[in-house]
Amino acid sequence: MSARTRIRERKATGISILVALQALACAFFLADLASDVMTDGIGLHLAIEMIAAIALLAAVVLGAMRVRGLITAARRDEAAVATAQGALGELIRLRFEEWQLTAAEADVALFALKGCDISEIARLRGSAAGTVRAQLAKVYSKAGVESRSGLIALFLEDLIALPDKSSRVLGG
Structure with missing residues (x-):
């Protein structure tokens, strides 16, 4: 059970x-x-x-129903986030394979996607900043982008489904 789940469960217990x-x-x-x-x-x-x-009784019943609904929604949202994380992880793995990144390039690319700057990546990997810059340049080249924002945009493009124009015209 994740820390976020434990916190949510404690809050739900307190409210209950x-x-x-x-x-x-x-x-x-x-x-x-x-x-x-x-x-x-x-x-x-x-x-x-x-x-x-009677008003107090109604408030208690409605409050309990609302709390239950919020707990259910939080659990559903948590499940959706877990599913999205899994999908994103799989997408990243597939793209890294498609681009034939080395293990080091894949590590550097993943840190870059997570928002780490070059000095952070170098510190986390125990390598020189120049090495990280060179690895990022190779990642960008293999991915066909010129920057970290371009790399991130590639993944967002795959994850964000825009509605089909015909469905908007047809009202669907």
């Missing part, structure tokens, strides 16, 4: 506990209201209290 406490308070108010009605009958004060208790 809060909603449960609200439900407990609502049950207390409804029980107190029922006791007061049985003892004193329904008067203006108890009628107002009844409306407030």
